Amino acid sequence: MHLGRVPPRVAKAGRQTIAFLWRGWSVLVSLCLLAAVWQAGHEVYGTLVLPAPMETLAALARLVERGVAGPAALATARDALGGFALASLVGILVGSVGGLSVTAGRLIEPLVRVFLGIPAIAWVVLALIWFAGSGMAAVFTVVVTTLPVVVIGAMQGARTLDADLGDMARAFRAPLRVRLVDLYLPHMLSYVFPALATAMGLSWKLAVMAQVLGGTAGIGEGLALARVNVDTAQAMAWIVLALVMLLSLEGLVMDPLRRRLEPWRAPRSRRDAGGGP
Amino acid sequence: MTVMPGHRPTAASDSPGAPPLAWRGVSFLAGGRAILEDLTLEVPAGGVLALVGPSGCGKTTLLNLAAGLLRPSAGQVAVTARRVASMFQDARLLPWRRARQNAAFGLRCLGVPRHARLDAAQALLESLGLAAEDGDKFPHQLSGGMRQRVALARALAIEPDLLLLDEPFSALDAVLRRDLQDLVRAAVAERAVTTVFVTHDLFEAARVSDRIAVMAGGPGRVAHVAGPGATTLQDHDDDAVMARVRALRAHPAVAAAFRAGRPEARP
Ligand SMILES: Nc1ncnc2c1ncn2[C@@H]1O[C@H](COP(=O)(O)OP(=O)(O)OP(=O)(O)O)[C@@H](O)[C@H]1O
Ligand SMILES: [Mg+2]
Numbered sequence: 001m002h003l004g005r006v007p008p009r010v011a012k013a014g015r016q017t018i019a020f021l022w023r024g025w026s027v028l029v030s031l032c033l034l035a036a037v038w039q040a041g042h043e044v045y046g047t048l049v050l051p052a053p054m055e056t057l058a059a060l061a062r063l064v065e066r067g068v069a070g071p072a073a074l075a076t077a078r079d080a081l082g083g084f085a086l087a088s089l090v091g092i093l094v095g096s097v098g099g100l101s102v103t104a105g106r107l108i109e110p111l112v113r114v115f116l117g118i119p120a121i122a123w124v125v126l127a128l129i130w131f132a133g134s135g136m137a138a139v140f141t142v143v144v145t146t147l148p149v150v151v152i153g154a155m156q157g158a159r160t161l162d163a164d165l166g167d168m169a170r171a172f173r174a175p176l177r178v179r180l181v182d183l184y185l186p187h188m189l190s191y192v193f194p195a196l197a198t199a200m201g202l203s204w205k206l207a208v209m210a211q212v213l214g215g216t217a218g219i220g221e222g223l224a225l226a227r228v229n230v231d232t233a234q235a236m237a238w239i240v241l242a243l244v245m246l247l248s249l250e251g252l253v254m255d256p257l258r259r260r261l262e263p264w265r266a267p268r269s270r271r272d273a274g275g276g277p
Numbered sequence: 278m279t280v281m282p283g284h285r286p287t288a289a290s291d292s293p294g295a296p297p298l299a300w301r302g303v304s305f306l307a308g309g310r311a312i313l314e315d316l317t318l319e320v321p322a323g324g325v326l327a328l329v330g331p332s333g334c335g336k337t338t339l340l341n342l343a344a345g346l347l348r349p350s351a352g353q354v355a356v357t358a359r360r361v362a363s364m365f366q367d368a369r370l371l372p373w374r375r376a377r378q379n380a381a382f383g384l385r386c387l388g389v390p391r392h393a394r395l396d397a398a399q400a401l402l403e404s405l406g407l408a409a410e411d412g413d414k415f416p417h418q419l420s421g422g423m424r425q426r427v428a429l430a431r432a433l434a435i436e437p438d439l440l441l442l443d444e445p446f447s448a449l450d451a452v453l454r455r456d457l458q459d460l461v462r463a464a465v466a467e468r469a470v471t472t473v474f475v476t477h478d479l480f481e482a483a484r485v486s487d488r489i490a491v492m493a494g495g496p497g498r499v500a501h502v503a504g505p506g507a508t509t510l511q512d513h514d515d516d517a518v519m520a521r522v523r524a525l526r527a528h529p530a531v532a533a534a535f536r537a538g539r540p541e542a543r544p
Pocket of ligand 2: 336337338443444
């Protein structure tokens with residue numbers, strides 16, 4: 001190949017397109033495999049236990065036509081993302097303080113462990129008792145379960161701030177703004193972002209769970225209704241809807257962000273080069 | 278002029294002939310132990326002053342005091358240089374910034390607009406022996422020698438009038454080290470920037486410097502200062518360097534300083 005003749009920008013765009021297509025292709029193949037297994041299961045156990053993939057899609061289409069899918073999806077997104085945003089904000093603040101101050105860190109760490117140890121379902125039950133009827137149960141559950149995850153990430157980030165790089169910045173008389181943007185933020189991001197990605201997936205599942213048990217508006221409510229009506233196709237349709245939303249959020253927002261944040265990382269063995277995590 | 282925080286300027290350091298950097302009666306305590314004790318050393322304007330001494334004698338501490346990263350427990354660190362740049366033993370590049378952005382870091386701190394500073398940094402990187410495309414690389418994609426070149430570019434970019442180098446090449450192999458020593462000498466001579474070059478290697482000191490201050494440890498103090506003498510900027514070929522090192526080693530204070538410390542310098 002005479003890549004040397006191609007302008008670097010064009011070559012890079014070409015490589016990225018090929019990489020994108022390759023990813024899309026492999027995703028498609030694995031989804032087809034899943035659908036095949038699903039179809040086989042349907043043929044063995046029948047519609048009542050496992051409706052066929054096409055039946056599920058038809059049920060989903062009916063939900064969309066009746067105008068219930070849209071509002072439910074929005075309600076779930078609101079609960080999941082609202083709780084996620086709140087947990088991120090508070091978690092980053094608390095975690096940073098815990099990482100920077102040894103005393104605060106000692107206080108926060110046991111709390112984080114306790115909160116991580118409490119099963120999510122217990123929070124749902126408590127939330128239903130505390131917030132019955134106010135519609136806040138799902139948001140509350142999301143916040144308390146994702147908060148410790150974010151706190152841990154932020155705490156590790158703040159703890160591992162590189163003192164040598166800080167000295168370098170001070171030697172060059174870096175103003176606070178430069179130190180924030182060039183030093184602290186990228187470092188913190190490298191620790192907090194993976195935590196946020198985890199919290200994002202978690203928040204979605206917890207919102208649905210709280211809605212199922214609490215009967216509050218959203219995909220979970222639809223699932224609960226489908227259960228009452230023993231309409232397995234509809235239940236599967238709601239599951240597919242929740243899944244598609246979460247996966248598109250990850251594929252369209254989190255993955256591109258991750259790819260933007262990652263290129264400075266050394267591949268495995270050369271991690272220690274150049275300082276930083 | 279700037280005087281390190283917590284220390285009032287004195288009349289002497291305000292006078293026009295004041296040296297760019299001087300430690301006057303400086304002591305430094307850490308963990309209840311004296312690292313430096315009543316150390317006085319002036320760095321005259323122009324040329325390279327090498328600060329040699331055994332490992333652990335307090336050279337880094339002395340430079341950190343000059344860079345404003347530490348405050349002396351007693352005495353005064355007078356910096357009349359307007360702009361001070363530092364280079365450390367490890368490159369200390371920002372791992373999440375490209376080489377060009379790293380080299381432009383000092384300029385960014387001075388508020389130079391984005392395009393101007395990146396162009397200046399790129400030009401400097403190329404003048405220091407990096408390929409044009411290396412400017413786009415992240416630190417982990419560069420070799421140790423290349424990273425130190427980026428760190429040197431970052432220091433030179435702000436056009437300092439005082440350059441503080443703390444064993445900048447001690448992690449590199451001998452051949453690369455010689456190249457970079459020559460590079461530093463040329464860069465420094467071209468810009469006529471006053472330079473303090475810390476090393477524990479007498480040979481390196483003799484190769485790069487005009488003056489040599491030998492430090493002894495426990496607690497750190499200046500044991501001996503060898504002036505420029507007959508050596509001129511051209512006098513840095515191997516024979517002259519060997520002669521300088523031999524003359525230094527023959528001096529009782531220098532010999533004592535290195536005997537007390539670990540024998541890091543070549544025999
Ligand atoms: N923050 C600190 N607290 C306690 N002791 C310290 C501290 N910093 C340095 N020291 C001690 O001060 C002494 C001088 O340290 P310094 O790093 O200045 O030595 P150095 O001459 O640069 O050595 P090297 O050639 O190995 O770099 C050492 O014995 C070190 O253990
Ligand atoms: Mg040192």
